[in-house]
Amino acid sequence: MRPRVLPDYETMSTAAADVVASKLREKPHAVFMIPTGTTPLGMYRGLAARHEREGLSFARATFFNLDEYLGLPPDHPASYHVYMQENFYGRVDVDPERVHVPDGSAPDPEAECEQYERAIRVSGGVDLCVLGIGRNGHIGFNEPGAPFDSRTRVVRLAETTRRVNATDFEGERAPERAISVGMRTISDSRKVLLLASGANKARAVAAAVGGEVSEEVPASALRRHPNVSFLLDRDAASALGDSASEGEPP
Numbered sequence: 749m750r751p752r753v754l755p756d757y758e759t760m761s762t763a764a765a766d767v768v769a770s771k772l773r774e775k776p777h778a779v780f781m782i783p784t785g786t787t788p789l790g791m792y793r794g795l796a797a798r799h800e801r802e803g804l805s806f807a808r809a810t811f812f813n814l815d816e817y818l819g820l821p822p823d824h825p826a827s828y829h830v831y832m833q834e835n836f837y838g839r840v841d842v843d844p845e846r847v848h849v850p851d852g853s854a855p856d857p858e859a860e861c862e863q864y865e866r867a868i869r870v871s872g873g874v875d876l877c878v879l880g881i882g883r884n885g886h887i888g889f890n891e892p893g894a895p896f897d898s899r900t901r902v903v904r905l906a907e908t909t910r911r912v913n914a915t916d917f918e919g920e921r922a923p924e925r926a927i928s929v930g931m932r933t934i935s936d937s938r939k940v941l942l943l944a945s946g947a948n949k950a951r952a953v954a955a956a957v958g959g960e961v962s963e964e965v966p967a968s969a970l971r972r973h974p975n976v977s978f979l980l981d982r983d984a985a986s987a988l989g990d991s992a993s994e995g996e997p998p
């Protein structure tokens with residue numbers, strides 16, 4: 749697996765939107781698993797622009813989000829429900845019946861996790877899973893140590909993640925727990941696309957691409973996936989040495 753390196757964030761985001769758009773054209777009823785965070789914002793902007801300009805339609809596709817904070821109601825401003833509505837679902841023609849975000853306020857979180865995993869299965873499985881990466885190598889909210897065979901479940905967030913994500917909580921640390929799809933759930937996707945931007949991701953990217961495949965670096969699991977692409981901007985690739993290729997398509 750050779751990561752593809754683009755000169756900057758905008759180019760990386762356009763390339764990511766291209767991958768999603770071409771999957772949609774090939775299979776309008778495709779099933780997507782998609783992330784939150786700052787990294788995919790440019791991709792979502794690009795997809796919303798294509799919807800507006802070119803009529804790219806998402807109406808037949810199905811979407812599953814990767815994760816949600818535990819204890820947050822869907823209308824909490826820091827919830828991933830609100831993020832997704834503002835940045836993507838509310839800006840394109842998705843069918844609300846085909847949009848899934850884990851319910852962080854479910855009275856029985858374990859049952860919510862089981863139901864989520866079942867819904868993914870019933871949908872026929874994920875065609876394209878788009879991921880960001882945490883500074884500690886997490887994917888979704890699968891923190892270091894997450895078992896490679898895990899499924900959707902309640903997870904405890906790393907202290908570093910809670911601090912980094914404090915910006916969404918007016919400086920308070922993020923909640924202690926979240927619902928996250930599992931490592932196995934991600935690996936079962938037919939195609940995986942990981943996006944990383946910025947120098948603060950360089951170490952995690954280098955560990956995922958060039959270090960040992962280990963549960964201590966969740967993103968390293970992707971190296972065992974038969975159809976994975978890493979799309980990086982130059983800063984995120986800065987600790988990689990020669991193992992990356994400039995510009996080749998994923």
Ligand code: GLP
Binds near residue numbers: 815
């Ligand atoms: C968040 C999300 C992840 C995301 C990662 C990186 O906490 N749960 O799905 O990929 O951390 O976020 P960012 O893109 O803001 O750096």
